[in-house]
Amino acid sequence: MGTIISLTLFQNRPQVVTTVYQYLVDAEKKFSANNDNSEIMRINQSAGIRPVSVSPAVFDLIKRAVMYSKKFPNSFNVAIGPLVKLWDIGFSGQRVPSATEIRQKLKAVAITGIELNESQLQVYLKYPGMAIDLGAIAKGYFADQIAFQLKRWGIKDAIIDLGGNVVTLGHNQLAKNSDWQIGIQDPKKTRGEILGKVQLPACSAVTSGIGERNFKVRDKFYHHIISPRTGYPVENDVAQVTIFSPSSIQGEVLATVAFFAGITAGQQLVKQTPNVAAIFVTRAGEIKLTSGLNFKKIA
Numbered sequence: 543m544g545t546i547i548s549l550t551l552f553q554n555r556p557q558v559v560t561t562v563y564q565y566l567v568d569a570e571k572k573f574s575a576n577n578d579n580s581e582i583m584r585i586n587q588s589a590g591i592r593p594v595s596v597s598p599a600v601f602d603l604i605k606r607a608v609m610y611s612k613k614f615p616n617s618f619n620v621a622i623g624p625l626v627k628l629w630d631i632g633f634s635g636q637r638v639p640s641a642t643e644i645r646q647k648l649k650a651v652a653i654t655g656i657e658l659n660e661s662q663l664q665v666y667l668k669y670p671g672m673a674i675d676l677g678a679i680a681k682g683y684f685a686d687q688i689a690f691q692l693k694r695w696g697i698k699d700a701i702i703d704l705g706g707n708v709v710t711l712g713h714n715q716l717a718k719n720s721d722w723q724i725g726i727q728d729p730k731k732t733r734g735e736i737l738g739k740v741q742l743p744a745c746s747a748v749t750s751g752i753g754e755r756n757f758k759v760r761d762k763f764y765h766h767i768i769s770p771r772t773g774y775p776v777e778n779d780v781a782q783v784t785i786f787s788p789s790s791i792q793g794e795v796l797a798t799v800a801f802f803a804g805i806t807a808g809q810q811l812v813k814q815t816p817n818v819a820a821i822f823v824t825r826a827g828e829i830k831l832t833s834g835l836n837f838k839k840i841a
C-alpha cells in the first residue's frame with residue numbers, strides 16, 4: 543500500500559497480528575490500483591467492454607464509494623481514476639497535462655458511468671477510459687474492518703495505524719485518563735514531524751492534505767487531490783485536514799469533502815456532522831480546530 547502499517551496490542555496475541563497481516567496482504571491483492579491482477583485493475587481494464595465479477599468486499603467498498611460520490615458530486619469522486627493517472631502525482635510520470643488532455647479525461651469521470659449489479663456482484667464501467675480509484679477511502683475501509691475483527695477476537699485496546707490513517711480502540715493503558723494521543727503531521731515537514739498532538743477517547747483519525755504527493759513546476763504547486771469539475775488539483779486555503787470520527791471510512795470521505803470546501807465551509811460542515819471533530823491547517827500555516835478538541839501545539 544506504499545506505506546508503513548503498524549498494529550499495537552496490549553496483550554500477547556501473535557495469531558491476531560498474523561491474521562491482520564494476512565487480511566492486508568489479501569486486501570492489497572484485491573484492491574491495488576497498480577497491480578495488473580487486482581480486481582480493481584480488471585474492472586478498469588474492462589471499461590467499455592464488459593462487467594467484471596468481484597469479491598463481496600470489493601463490491602461492498604465500491605458500492606459505498608459510489609454512494610458517497612453521488613452525495614458529494616463536485617468533490618469526492620470514486621471515478622476520478624483517469625485524472626489521477628493523467629497527472630500521476632507522486633509517481634515517476636508526474637507532469638502538468640495540457641488543457642486538451644484534461645478536457646478529454648473530464649468526460650470519463652462521470653459517476654453515472656459506474657453500473658453495479660448487486661445480485662451478480664458485478665461492476666461495469668460503461669465507457670472506455672473510465673477507471674475506479676479507491677485511494678481516498680480504501681485505508682479507512684480496511685481500518686474499520688480490522689477494528690471490527692479485533693473486537694470480535696476479544697481485543698479491547700489497540701492502535702491500528704495504516705500509514706497515518708489511525709484507529710484507536712478502547713483505552714490507552716499507558717495514560718492516566720486512558721485517552722489516546724494522536725500526533726498531527728506538519729504538512730510542510732517530512733513525515734513524522736508533528737505540529738501538535740490531540741488527546742481523545744477511541745476514534746478514527748484520518749488526514750488529507752497537500753503535504754506528501756505534490757510537485758512544483760515553474761513555482762506553481764500541484765498536489766494529488768483533483769477536482770472532478772475542473773480536472774486540476776484543488777486550489778484553496780486548505781493545506782491539510784484531519785477528521786476525528788467514529789468510523790474511518792466516514793472520516794476519509796469527510797476529509798476529502800472538507801478539503802474541497804475550504805477552511806470556513808469545511809469547519810461548518812464538520813460542525814454540522816454529529817460526533818465528528820477536525821483540525822485544519824491553512825496554506826498559511828494556521829491551525830484551526832473545531833470546538834471540544836484537547837489539542838496541544840508543539841512550541
Ligand code: AMP
Pocket residue numbers: 617618619620622626675676677678679749750751755766767768769770794797798
Ligand atoms: P487521501 O490521501 O485519503 O486524501 O486520498 C488521496 C487520493 O485519493 C489520491 O492520491 C487519489 O488516488 C484519490 N483522489 C484524488 N482526487 C480525488 C477525488 N476528488 N475524489 C476521490 N478520490 C480522489
Ligand code: MG
Pocket residue numbers: 677678679748749750793794795797798
Ligand atoms: Mg482519505
